[in-house]
Amino acid sequence: MDTDTTLSEKVAFFDDLDALNGLSDEGKDAFDSDEQEFRKKFKVVFASSTSSKTTSQSTAPLPPLKRPGPSQNLRRTFSAPTPAPKSRSAIIIEATPDARNSAAAANTTAMDPTSDSPVVKETPAVPSPRPSALLQRSATVPLPLPRQLSLPDEKGDQPPSATMKKRKRGSSAKTVPVSEQILKGVSIYWIPNDDIAPMRKLRIKKAQEYGGHWVRGIASATHVVVDNRLEYKDVEKVLKSASGVVVVNEDYILDCITYRALLNSSQQRYKVSGFPIATENPEPAPASQSNDSEWSLQLKEAPKMRRKRDLVPQTGTPPAEESPQPESSGDLDNLSTNSGTADPVDIVNYPPQSSSPVEQPDPGEQGEPFIPSLDPSHPNSAAPDIQDELSDYIKLMLEYKDLPLDGDDDDDDDDQSSKDNQSVTYISDSESDPGSEDERAKKKPHSKPANTRKGKNIAFEDRFACNRGGTLASKSASQDANPNAPTIQVLQQLCDYYTRVNDHWRTTAYRKAIATLRRQPTKIRTEDEAFLLPNIGRRIAAKIEEIVSTSALRRLTYATSDPLDRSLALFLGIYGVGPPTAHRWLAQGHRTLSDLLASPPPDMTPHQRLGLHHHADLNTRIPRAEAAAIAALVRAEAAALDPAAELLLGGSYRRGAPSSGDIDLIVTRRGTASADELVPLLEDLVRALERKGVLVATLAEGGSKWHGCCVLPDEEYVAAFGREAPRERPVWRRIDFLLVPEAEYGAALIYFTGNDIFNRSLRLLASKKGMRLNQRGLYREVMRGRNRVKVTEGELVEGRDERRIFEILGVKWREPGERWC
DNA sequence: TTACAGCCCAA
DNA sequence: TTGGGC
DNA sequence: GTAA
Numbered sequence A: 001m002d003t004d005t006t007l008s009e010k011v012a013f014f015d016d017l018d019a020l021n022g023l024s025d026e027g028k029d030a031f032d033s034d035e036q037e038f039r040k041k042f043k044v045v046f047a048s049s050t051s052s053k054t055t056s057q058s059t060a061p062l063p064p065l066k067r068p069g070p071s072q073n074l075r076r077t078f079s080a081p082t083p084a085p086k087s088r089s090a091i092i093i094e095a096t097p098d099a100r101n102s103a104a105a106a107n108t109t110a111m112d113p114t115s116d117s118p119v120v121k122e123t124p125a126v127p128s129p130r131p132s133a134l135l136q137r138s139a140t141v142p143l144p145l146p147r148q149l150s151l152p153d154e155k156g157d158q159p160p161s162a163t164m165k166k167r168k169r170g171s172s173a174k175t176v177p178v179s180e181q182i183l184k185g186v187s188i189y190w191i192p193n194d195d196i197a198p199m200r201k202l203r204i205k206k207a208q209e210y211g212g213h214w215v216r217g218i219a220s221a222t223h224v225v226v227d228n229r230l231e232y233k234d235v236e237k238v239l240k241s242a243s244g245v246v247v248v249n250e251d252y253i254l255d256c257i258t259y260r261a262l263l264n265s266s267q268q269r270y271k272v273s274g275f276p277i278a279t280e281n282p283e284p285a286p287a288s289q290s291n292d293s294e295w296s297l298q299l300k301e302a303p304k305m306r307r308k309r310d311l312v313p314q315t316g317t318p319p320a321e322e323s324p325q326p327e328s329s330g331d332l333d334n335l336s337t338n339s340g341t342a343d344p345v346d347i348v349n350y351p352p353q354s355s356s357p358v359e360q361p362d363p364g365e366q367g368e369p370f371i372p373s374l375d376p377s378h379p380n381s382a383a384p385d386i387q388d389e390l391s392d393y394i395k396l397m398l399e400y401k402d403l404p405l406d407g408d409d410d411d412d413d414d415d416q417s418s419k420d421n422q423s424v425t426y427i428s429d430s431e432s433d434p435g436s437e438d439e440r441a442k443k444k445p446h447s448k449p450a451n452t453r454k455g456k457n458i459a460f461e462d463r464f465a466c467n468r469g470g471t472l473a474s475k476s477a478s479q480d481a482n483p484n485a486p487t488i489q490v491l492q493q494l495c496d497y498y499t500r501v502n503d504h505w506r507t508t509a510y511r512k513a514i515a516t517l518r519r520q521p522t523k524i525r526t527e528d529e530a531f532l533l534p535n536i537g538r539r540i541a542a543k544i545e546e547i548v549s550t551s552a553l554r555r556l557t558y559a560t561s562d563p564l565d566r567s568l569a570l571f572l573g574i575y576g577v578g579p580p581t582a583h584r585w586l587a588q589g590h591r592t593l594s595d596l597l598a599s600p601p602p603d604m605t606p607h608q609r610l611g612l613h614h615h616a617d618l619n620t621r622i623p624r625a626e627a628a629a630i631a632a633l634v635r636a637e638a639a640a641l642d643p644a645a646e647l648l649l650g651g652s653y654r655r656g657a658p659s660s661g662d663i664d665l666i667v668t669r670r671g672t673a674s675a676d677e678l679v680p681l682l683e684d685l686v687r688a689l690e691r692k693g694v695l696v697a698t699l700a701e702g703g704s705k706w707h708g709c710c711v712l713p714d715e716e717y718v719a720a721f722g723r724e725a726p727r728e729r730p731v732w733r734r735i736d737f738l739l740v741p742e743a744e745y746g747a748a749l750i751y752f753t754g755n756d757i758f759n760r761s762l763r764l765l766a767s768k769k770g771m772r773l774n775q776r777g778l779y780r781e782v783m784r785g786r787n788r789v790k791v792t793e794g795e796l797v798e799g800r801d802e803r804r805i806f807e808i809l810g811v812k813w814r815e816p817g818e819r820w821c
Numbered sequence B: 001t002t003a004c005a006g007c008c009c010a011a
Numbered sequence C: 001t002t003g004g005g006c
Numbered sequence D: 001g002t003a004a
Helices: A007-011 A013-022 A025-033 A035-041 A043-056 A070-079 A085-110 A113-125 A131-140 A160-166 A198-209 A232-240 A251-259 A290-305 A329-339 A343-355 A384-400 A424-432 A436-447 A472-481 A485-500 A504-519 A527-531 A538-550 A554-560 A563-572 A579-587 A593-598 A606-613 A624-641 A675-691 A714-721 A742-753 A756-768 A802-809
Strands: A187-191 A223-226 A246-249 A645-649 A663-669 A695-702 A705-710 A733-739 A771-773 A778-780 A795-798
Touching: A187 A198, A198 A251, A223 A232, A223 A251, A232 A579, A246 A251, A485 A504, A485 A538, A485 A554, A485 A563, A485 A579, A504 A538, A527 A538, A563 A579, A593 A606, A606 A695, A624 A645, A624 A663, A624 A675, A624 A714, A624 A733, A663 A675, A663 A742, A675 A695, A675 A705, A675 A733, A742 A756, A742 A802, A756 A771, A756 A802, A771 A802, A778 A802, A795 A802
Parallel strands: A187 A223, A223 A246, A663 A733
Antiparallel strands: A645 A663, A695 A705, A705 A733, A771 A778, A778 A795
8 A cells, every 4th residue: 555645545445444344344444454554554444433333332322422423423323332433443443343344245236226125124133212213214224225216417317236246346335234324314405416526425325335325306315415615605406305305415424434423414514605594403312322323314305205205215215216397297107117126115115105194285384204314413513523534534535536546437338238139149248247458458359359459450541531521412312321220220319318418528428439330331240340440438338339239228218308407408408508507507497498597597697698598499490591691791791891701601501401500600701811800890790780780799709700690681681592481580599700810711601511520520530640630720730838838839741732731641632511520 | 647729818 | 718609 | 439
């Protein structure tokens, strides 16, 4: 173990938790070999793990944990074995064996969802806090684990069970011993409810390891964890739909794990900023022990949360999980049903459940119903000592929140689903040993003898889409004819999904893979086959096979049937709204455009407002004829101002598309070397067009461009479409003016003709050849500093002539109509 | 482990 | 600096 | 997610 207390150390922090709990051999060795270092490194963790040990096992009967704030809690735990923090080492030593044992025990069951059962037995042993609680417990305990659905996330939505399965490998146990799953029975709804943010991902992961469930709908949550960046007002709406839920900030879960107990959620430090002063009535008789508290919590909460789906099995029942919206329940239900884990559980569960008023109108007050989970401790309870450790912990997190974390968990999501068929052989192989490298090495040889990684060797130039563009016709033709069309269709949806959840890189990866697939003359049926293609790795290859064999991807069904997802897509369609904003609005409870219109989010920008009000118009395709008409209009106006001005309709129009999303007009003039020379013209032009009522809104202006909206006046409309094609009103269109000096015309044409993929590809090719292509020109000898940061502009090689740029790059000329990638 | 295009505007 | 668009 |  490295002594330097640095990066690796901190990054490893969470894994350390794992190591501790599971105390894998690795961990053990480390411990044995270098106790000092190890201890130092895992100080906090050790302390907590120790405490839990004591609590759950030897000290089980120790009920008190009363209202000691976390701090006291901690203390108490410690005090039992050894009072002062200093004695930690001793504790650790003692605890180790236990930990190992329990870990071993847990591991064996880890893979079995039903492993919970032990808990049932365990619990009874504990003095029951109150009768009801016991009852509840017996009912609930069994259910929890299994196949709770985990949220769709960037890597896919796999049920925890699946996750667990995969997690077998690493040294770090992915699930903590049942006895330590302090979050069991806790269903968490995160806001935002995704694991895109690295830190949240970590939290979610940890929560799951400790038995917590990640739920998709707030309706089935027992706890709502709100991003620290959000204020209460941001999430107010969402919370309204879930009364009786414990609402806490980001710090809560990890603290619970650290202290091995469900902490009092009402403490000040877990308050969501701006949260109304909830009258926390510290429950008079907290009495229960850590375990109990958990249950008592469920007891209380359960009835309330379930108003929508009363029958939903308690927290745990996985799939039945939730559907925030009643209507959608159908799909989800089916889904869950399939997973079929729940049955027995449900039965057990129901009685208690039904007894509780399903319909119970939520008492609106969330403050009240709060579950004084463990210890209704006092806010101030975050006593000094704890505070220290907490702050260490927090500091650590903050310090490294930006580090790219290993996403170890990602794994191959769906393999299991696709398994049933053919390539079972390989798959099983790979499953047994997920080592990606081995797999790759193995696979390739099979399908294609020899070349280990030669499989993907493709001519350099062929790797760039710009060398493979097609025409619109060829594209559409290949769309229907393409043997991979169905597969592409599904992948495209997945791609869209990732766009929605704001996973930029996965989105682009899918785009590339799709582009590759689209070009295949034959139908790709197997994983091996797909894997050989460029831009298609093991994972997408596996998905392709699944799609082909089952003609669907489970996760996709799941993802797209989610109402939230639909709202997300809706919001993203609003001009000026990107993923962060869309998610934020969603978190604030908005679901429809009407919601936004009715109560505009406080952070809505003018652009977004415009985008919202003209959402319908701006999302309507612009017929080619209309674009042409507008261009003609503008051209005429420009000619009046400056006869030498030239306007060209770019974008998809130039590529021959029958309709466009917006209108791109490139404004230029012979003899110009800089866009600045055209600014006066643009200003005049814009003013003139505004006067004519053509330009109706300005979105951005400055520099060498103008972005805004326009409409085709009635007169021109009639001229273009005739009186027979009436319209009630002009439709707003997005229009961009781009000032381009003659010297940059060629590069600008490329840039503004697209399509994106084609452009990116061209730029990428340029960079591989030591050049740089942007909208101004093609440069060479670009100096890049550390990690691609451009240091030198480089020498302009060509900017004026579009064809020349192609030539220099060694790319065969392609007409605009052939640049559909 | 790192890049995946790069630039400009708005707030 | 972040979000967004191109 | 893929490739280098």
